[in-house]
Amino acid sequence: MTADPATFRFVSTNRRVREDRRFVAGRGYYVADVALEGMLHVAILPSQHPAARIVSIDASAALAMPGVHYVLTGDELAAATDPLMNGLDTPKVQRHPLAVGQTRYAGEWVVAVVADSRALAEDATEKVRVVYEPLPFVINAEQALLPDSPPVHPAHGSNVLLDRTFVWGEVEKHFAESPRQLAFRVTWGRNSTVPIETFGVAASWDPWRDMLDVWASIQMPKYPDQIARALRIPANCVRVHQDVDVGGSYGVKRGIKQTVLVAHLARRLGRPVRLIEDRLENMRGGDAHGPERIFDVEVAFNNDGIVKSMKIRALDNAGAYAGRAPFQLGKPIGAIVGPYKIESVQYRAQSVTTNKAVQEAVRGFGQSPTNYAIETAIDKVAAATGLERIEVRRRNFIRKEEFPYLIPSGSSYDSGDYHTVVDKVFAHIDFAAMEQERDRLRASGMLAGIGIAACLEPSGGNSSFEPLLNEKNTTTTWMDSCRINIDGLGFVTVTIHNTSSGQGHETLVSTVIGEVLQIDPDLIRVVRPDSLACLPSNSPVGSRMAIMLGGAAFHAAQKLKTKLTRIAAHQFGLAEDKVVYASGGVGDPKSNRQLSWIDIVNIGHRNFHLLPEGMEPGLESTHVMQVPTGDRLPENGRVQMYPCHSFEFHVVLMAIDPVLGKPEIKRYVIGHDCGTVINPHIVKGMTLGGVAHGLGAALLEEFVYDDEGHLITQSFMDYLLPSSREMPKVEIVHHCTPSPHTVFGQKGSGESGYLGAPAAISAAVNDCVASLGISFNKLPIRISAIGDAIADAQQGKPQQQAK
């Protein structure tokens, strides 16, 4: 750590989020607000079949409609573009924006129609005749594993995309030595982040400048590179405009298939083209679903509740193409033991294709389902040993003095103080009073219970899981960058090189730079140049921006501060260490000579003859920051993943009316330690929003397919997002354990609520119904399932568990 928290002027203080002003006035600039002269509009015809051979496509009636410009098929697009990038080494699992030869899930995009207006394009899709020959299909991941299941990609030979077993430590020995063992299965339902803004992209092609201009609702590392690759054009012919505001993403807005489709059309037609997904296209065929995962867990422990070893088998239903699904099995390896001192782990990661929509990266990148499995294991150990759930956690937590702590899978946790966070939360709650309240609710005829869950949030995202799961991938950097320019009048402009989807990056960098240069952050302009003017950056994934963009801004500002100091010291004829930088000016404490900000700016911009020898004129600095850890390739199935590890501890008091089956959260408290907070409002919002997102995953949200392979939750009438009615008031208990790896001690905070809430809420439901001898082992736990299970239990029927 290079900054002293006691001296912060702006960091950690109650300052407004500068982005908010334009949004409350309705003056955001979203992709649907981009109006290009002569722009055409795309609508999509999707497949009705989960798997079918495309026999023929007849677009003549559609093309005959006035105002319809073009009908694009998968064959044409596949001939003109390369398949979309596939992170795994599975070359026969090819993915194109439009289905080629056969469809692989109901809702997959088959034909794109281009017309003068979106409405007209939609009308025309109804006139396109596609003849299909239905093929056998598979929806269920376990069935997809069977040798006789219909392969989603026949050329690949099976549905297995990934099947890797890692053994870290002496698992079998520890299991053999442990007096107690238990095994269970939990299932994480297919949900996603489902932003309120769907994905959208507009593109235009200028053949005289060889330039593809792209405006998109995007949160995607290496986005321009992937567009260029697929379109077979040089990457410096792709200009992505990063000043587009993104209406929510939380990981999922990767839009590469949409972009390749639209970019091809823009080139083909010589007109700007845009596709703004409607909700149905987004839910059914936007390729934006999240993990769907079965966990088979075995735990070896002793009578004191100490967990020695764990075996996890995670079977993930990837959907029809590889997407990011397999890697979302990889990232949890960086925190595979959660906050616990589990000595050895066996982890089998299996990813299979099925005839469902494709997964994208979802908040936490697979960590939330894994936390649900780990926390369920701890609860079961408590039940088996008769110990309190919190006591088992306390006994297994890594202790404050044991950091940095190397976990069996090769990651070193940077810092933490889990016991103190838990103590603070319990003191805040008055846990005994909460138990009395639970008992009072029970006495009043309600089913009541308390759920607790701890979770780790690895943050500062690198991409170490890629080389871990694919030996051909040798990526060891996941940099982010910042450039600062002080102009000739002394005003500061900062460039950042990503889009934002609500994370407040402009506030982040202005706060950090204001802190270092000791100038008012509100006077700092922050801009996002187009991708051709950008420095290398990797977008806000993996809870990384406070660490990586904040770090890059810090170091760039330090370089500028050093330059300002050197210029001034040179005027005084002194060494740099003899002068003092304060509030933008530099003084000589001995002689009381002082150069103000504008004096130094003048010299930097206008007086080369006054600069120290060898110094470049102007006042500009850049910093390209390497992730503080993860700069080595994996060895023996072990790798250092993310540098920083935030900690959260959730406590939920719940009551269920046994007649309705409706869970009501009476109290929700979260202990939260993400190190040094840069902006308290942003961290609070991320935490609360994450809890709401996790509540959805626990109780409401699921992309459900019926036995015919059709998505039956494809609108907001069926796929239920938490409203203000479902969301309780959440109390946050703060703690700060700074990270030794970052400039202010900050860690990530974008995922915390979502990582712990599903486990905590599930535990609360199960505590509510435990007295009836029932439990739920699959998320989401819907009202209907709770009501039915309670009714069955009251009538003495055995519980029907989800498949």
Added chain:
Amino acid sequence: MKVNLRINGVNRTTELEPRKTLLDALRENFLLNGTHAGCEHGVCGACTVLIDGEPVRSCLMFAVQADGYEITTIEGLAPAPGELGVLQDAFCETHGLQCGYCTPGMILAAHALLQTTLTPTRDDIVEAISGNICRCTGYGQIIEAVEFAAARLRVANTPRPQHDGLNRELPKHAAPTEGLLEAEKGDQPVAEAK
């Protein structure tokens, strides 16, 4: 067909197809981009506008149906270019948003509530925004924003509802009788933001 609409206090005329929604007409014909499309089936509330002061889903209404009504969009709430209304400013104070996409609809729904009462309970606020889905915030800071705006408006020297639209008794003197300049006392930092 030709349609006359009164939007943010100004009479506007345009040509459009009868099947065009008010949402699309506001965005495409009148270039009022603050109204957002979220689900386009009337659930998420991102397209909320006020029709005669009542929150309405502009995605579920044809533009031609809005003829003869007072339409208020988010663009109509800012008192002047670069200047925020009290409620908008309150959303900035508590950070009652992140990505900003649901925000115009959320603010209009809350605005409608504060037109009927300046003493809303937490439950009143929760109810008023329950038809507007926010995926970013978990609603906590939105509710705080509305509470904060109500508190500021109660002590502001501005016109206020004469009756409680929720049919509850209004406090006899919402503002001190001696009068206060706008927000002089109301503009306290939110305690919980620390």
